[in-house]
Amino acid sequence: MSDETTQVEAAGDEFERDLASLGEVQLVDADPSKAEELLRILGELKVRHTGKKSAIAAAKKLIGKVAAEKRADFGQLVQTVENKIVSTIAETEAKLKDLVSKAKTESERLDVTIPGRRPRTGHLHPITIVRQRIEDIFVSMGYSIEDDREIETDYYNFDALNIPEGHPARESQDTFYTTEGFALRSQTSTVQIRAMERRGVPIRILAPGRVFRRDTPDMTHTPMFHQLEGLCVDKGITMAHLKGTVTEWLQRLFDKDTRTRFRPSYFPFTEPSAEFDFSCFVCHGSGKLDGERCRPCKGTGWIELGGSGMVHPNVLRACNIDPTVYSGFAFGFGLERMAALVYEIDDIRHMFENDMRFLQQFK
DSSP states (O other): OOHHHHHHHHHHHHHHHHHHTTOHHHHHHOOHHHHHHHHHHHHHHHHHHHSTTSHHHHHHTTGGGSOHHHHHHHHHHHHHHHHHHHHHHHHHHHHHHHHHHHHHHHHTOOOTTSOOOOOOOOOOOHHHHHHHHHHHHHHHTTOEEOOOOSEEEHHHHTGGGTOOTTOTHHHHTOOOBOTTSEEEOSSTHHHHHHHHHHHOSSEEEEEEEEEEOOOOOSSSOOSEEEEEEEEEEETTOOHHHHHHHHHHHHHHHTOTTOOEEEEEEEETTEEEEEEEEEEOTTTTTSSEETTEEOTTTTTSSEEEEEEEEEEOHHHHHHTTOOTTTOEEEEEEEEHHHHHHHHHTOSOGGGGGSOOHHHHTTOO
8 A cells, every 4th residue: 555545544534533523422413502513613624624734635736646557546535535524524514504403493483372471561650640630730721831951050040030149048949069050950940930031921831840959868858859830920910810720720630629728938939928738638628537637637637738929020020021010920849749648658769769669559
């Protein structure tokens, strides 16, 4: 046996050994998770045994050097070994690809007889529910809904609301400031100022939105909360219109027998000013529920809601409105407090903790 023949047969034997190293069982019943790894190894074998630097490629170069009478037999031997290597690799590769394909098909298979999964419906936040109910009432009364920026200048947040620098009211409404002289609004009254500047009078608007104050979080306070403020400015507006408006929307929201009361108070942007309460919607003003003290009103029969009053003449002048011709009223309250009353929530921090167990209770 010539050295050339020995070299060709050695190339075939080396391929058989490398192929056997994959494992006969793996090639036939390979784990789908390992099939792609085996394909990668098989690709390396293909390059090693059929590539330009393989033993078979080197053997092909020897054909021209073999004696003429032996050249045909040697060439046939080289071709036979090469064909065997190529066909074996192709067959093994086809098996592995088929295994991978079947594994992917199985993993993506759907059982159409299994009942489908219905998408879970979302839940509106309690603050959103209460806000929308109140907005619907005021829209039906001819009011429009106004919204504006949450980052304001010192002028709109204080000066235009008759709270000049050094005024004591600034301390109770202290908010968060930026290094550029802006501030997060501490009340949605800023929306009223901008609306009067933009739209003029007469005007009837409702301004809901987020406000910010430097409060320490507890059961009844958070640094960020929601306010809803109303404004009506026209000729001949009096305190009677304010009382009638507040009473009307509370009766529509709770019960037609709901009563209201106004207590003298002070706000720098209204004069005269008043706190307004409404009769408890649980005990209907009696202060008792099932023989015990009513929890929402603490046994008083009344629930404190917010502040109100006639728009201060200085506020109208700041918006270029003549207070000798026009007058108006404004009122405002916290939506968290209202939502807590309606849904008997004892800690308003629950509304901001994103606990699905809490939010799923509200429809």
